[in-house]
Amino acid sequence: MFRLLAVLALLLAGLAPASSGAATWNLTSFDGREYVPLTDVSQFYKLGLRFNQAGAQTQVLLASPGRSLRGTVNSKELFINEVKFILSFPLLAVGDMVYLSRNDLTKLIEPVLRPHRLRNLGAINTIILDPGHGGHDRGATSAFGVEKDFALDVALRAREMLRRRGFRVLLTRQADYFIPLEERTRFANQYRDNGLFVSIHFNAGSGVGTGIETYLMAPRLVPSYNGDGAPNAAELQQWPGNVCDPENMALATAMHSAMLSRLPLDDRGIKRARFHVLRMNELPSVLLEGGFVSNAEEAQKIAQPEFRRSLAEAIVVAIDNFKAATQDQPATPPPVARGEPGQNLDQIIREARSLSPAAPAPAQSSGTGPKVSVPSQN
Ligand SMILES: [Zn+2]
Structure with missing residues (x-):
């Protein structure tokens, strides 16, 4: 039962206003499946959102210092700090907005970006x-x-x-x-x-x-x-x-x-x-x-x-x-410099292969977009 509650709590955490940016999640159904617009993801996780048109492909970049999510409309490939994840459902473009499935939000993005909100697994022995x-x-x-x-x-x-x-x-x-x-x-x-x-x-x-x-x-x-x-x-x-x-x-x-x-x-x-x-x-x-x-x-x-x-x-x-x-952490974690161990995504992905940012340059870049790279680790 404890586990079930933890999972439910996580689902709620992923979709409730909580303490993060987005005030509401604008759930929308397409083909009987629920999606959220990337603007909500951007607000909630405080990630800058940019689109880049490369030929027929629309590339999407969600980024803040030290973390990046890079995907392509109609594709299941999503690179988080240059590590490849296969989404359950492709990113979807409807009108002038790109959508992420609710399933991928709660079962992929949320546990990867905020593993400290999982039940505390520090006792695993x-x-x-x-x-x-x-x-x-x-x-x-x-x-x-x-x-x-x-x-x-x-x-x-x-x-x-x-x-x-x-x-x-x-x-x-x-x-x-x-x-x-x-x-x-x-x-x-x-x-x-x-x-x-x-x-x-x-x-x-x-x-x-x-x-x-x-x-x-x-x-x-x-x-x-x-x-x-x-x-x-x-x-x-x-x-x-x-x-x-x-x-x-x-x-x-x-x-x-x-x-x-x-x-x-x-x-x-x-x-x-x-x-x-x-x-x-x-x-x-x-x-x-x-x-x-x-x-x-x-x-x-x-x-x-x-x-x-x-x-x-x-x-x-x-x-x-x-x-x-997954250790319990303070409700409001302090801001963390890139590469500093001990926090969320940076911690769990700091082992990622050190690659230069392959993220697409923003199309109409103002030149002020966040620089994204994976911290180099041995
Ligand atoms: Zn085998």
Whole structure:
């Protein structure tokens, strides 16, 4: 019940006047789905809003010092401090306004921009690591090794690092044997009060796929990004994995940012799916795809122990950042200089890959727009 209340409180926080800018949210329905105009998002989160016409594309930039949200009308890609998120629904242009779905506002933007308003997860002390596949189920294969072995190796490395930091660490499998998905989540759900769940996988594709992905449970009424084995019409239903919708997003953000900053691979984004280990999981949970085993070049990298150590480090750093970002904070946090640790988005994304601002220059710029960049971190 506590969790349910926390989720409700978050929804309210995302849509009530609260202490931030917007006095009201102008909810509007298009095709039976609720949206808010970006002007409301801009006011509420105190982000400057600019549009830029690039050929047929309308680009959108919401920015304040130290943070930027960059998207494109009719696209699901949204870059927050240059980390790629896949929206549940594309940005929509109607008349002369651009709209964001209410779902993306409450389940993506809000937990990413204000993770300190989630329930306090600073007490988390148990990490469930879930190396994908095992036994006869080898996962993706290559000439350089197979997914099940790579995943287990990363989990064992992360276990040692996390133990040294005082966490209790439990693995769903500790060696090369098969374990059904149902057992993985049944095991994890015993630790719903103070645990986190991280499933470790590597990708397979048609040979051209590259890069890292982070998956989290799709909220109700949100389509899966791709095939996930969920039952038909799964999106109509609330699943155990939806209990932690906002926490999942904050955890995914921390994981993906930490991976990007450590692994020399492309950013495929933070995506929604209903994989069993996410769907039936009552802990804050994510599923990592740490590169493509099916791509020979990437498989060679993944086969290097240093690569897998970096991935394990990313998991550890992300857990630290996630815990810190969700600690209770003063009602009115002091303004924070860019790069200073300890606050909201800057804290949770400070691990993001250091990129120069690829944000579009404002079309009719007055030259006074906020400069946006991601703080450089080691
Ligand atoms: Zn896998």
